Amino acid sequence: MLQRFFILCSGADSAILKTCSEGEQNKYAGIGATVFFTAVMAFLASAYALYTVFDTIYAAIFFGLIWGLLIFNLDRFIVSTIKKRDSIKSELLQATPRILLAVIIAVVISKPLEMKIFEKEINQVLLERKNELTLANKDQIALQYTPTIEKLNQDIATLKSEIDTQEAETNALYDTYITEAEGTAGTMLLGKGPVYAEKREKHDAALAELQQLKQVNAEKIVGLETQIDDLSIEYAKTVTDSQPIIDGFDGLMARINALGELPWFPSFFIFLLFLAIETSPIIAKLLAPKGEYDIKLEEEESVLKTWVTQKVRQREQILATDISLNHKIYSEIENEEAVYAHKKKKTEELLKLQADAFHDLQVKSL
Structure with a gap:
């Protein structure tokens, strides 16, 4: 079996x-x-x-x-x-x-x-590729967020710099009225005179502006930091959402390419x-x-080929004989008067019928 x-x-x-x-x-x-x-x-x-x-x-x-x-x-x-x-x-x-x-x-x-x-070697190659794609993907996505985050950080630095500048100026005014009171600078007179009061007033005004600037800039900095945090969360979410695509990078073509390496x-x-x-x-x-099978198969094919050839030639002979007989028969009929008279009679009848039919059609169209 x-x-x-x-x-x-x-x-x-x-x-x-x-x-x-x-x-x-x-x-x-x-x-x-x-x-x-x-x-x-x-x-x-x-x-x-x-x-x-x-x-x-x-x-x-x-x-x-x-x-x-x-x-x-x-x-x-x-x-x-x-x-x-x-x-x-x-x-x-x-x-x-x-x-x-x-x-x-x-x-x-x-x-x-x-x-x-x-498979193990291919998986190792694919793992390296996935790691490279993960890093490249993070860098590519970061290009969408990094310029905005850097600008926000720059704005925060500018706000802090304004506070530092104002604070330095306020400290300088503080040192000015203190040294005036001690008599080590300014009028060089010890005590709190009119000049001291004037310098103390300038310092107090600057200190009030500093406190207000700190409060305003602190609110701005908190807002900017919130935007940075939101962008960082959005960046992390985008990376996480795109990671399954990279993790699925192990299809047939990827494995064939890895095999080629x-x-x-x-x-x-x-x-x-x-x-x-x-x-x-x-x-x-x-x-x-x-072998024996090939010889017998060739013999059967030869028998079939011979039989088909014989049948084709027989049909060709039959066709040729039939054509010859038809030619001979029609040649003899061509010379018979009875056939001619019958053919002529039938043709005349056909022409009369055609003429009558044409006449009836013309009358109907009037």
Whole structure:
């Protein structure tokens, strides 16, 4: 039963193969097994690749099964259409497009399995990329907020500088009226005279302005700091909202690109392995000598071709004979007066009927 299934997978004519030796049947069962297991590998590879796309095992298995059946059908078609010929050159010529197709299939099959085999290394590459993208994303988002925050900080510094300047001026006035009272500066008179009162009045006015300036600027600074805090919160929220996109940067194309950054040598040998698996049925048929099955198949094809050619030529002869007979018959009829008179009579009747019909149509249109 298993042998019959693999023979079915090989695309061979089971009716002809039953009449062949056991060794010939085993050969085609082996070719069919290669086709079957290649399709199984294609199913596993495509299911894993599609799982990285859909993130659901059911969709991956469904579409992977369709892809596996497609590869199975292609491989079966490729193997079944290669016919053994007496010339190796003609066999290579008919096998060349099929080998190219097998190479394409091998590339498609091997790539997802390479990603699975080197999954840990690919994850490391993707982690580094995600870290780079996270930093770049923060810098890019910061460009939207940094100029505004820097301007607000500059405004805060300006307000604080105004307070410091006013406070320095007030302190200077304080030192002026104190030294005037001590007699160490100004009029050099000890005691609180008119000059002292004047300087004390200027200091008190400046101190009142300083207190008012501190209060006004403090309110402004609180407002500016609140804006900075709001911008910082908004910046952090924007970074947090965009992070899931970066975390999801592990799709099929990202993994293929990450695989391309790994050393090529191991991947190349995995590709060669799948290329050998995919082309093994074709190579086996090319290298195998012309067997009993090939001879019997060629004989049946030859019988069918001869029969078809015979039928075509018979139909050509029948057509040529029929044309010759018709020509002869119509030539003889052409010279018979009775046929001429009958044809003339019927034509006259037809013309009369046409004239009457035209006359009736003209009368109706009046």
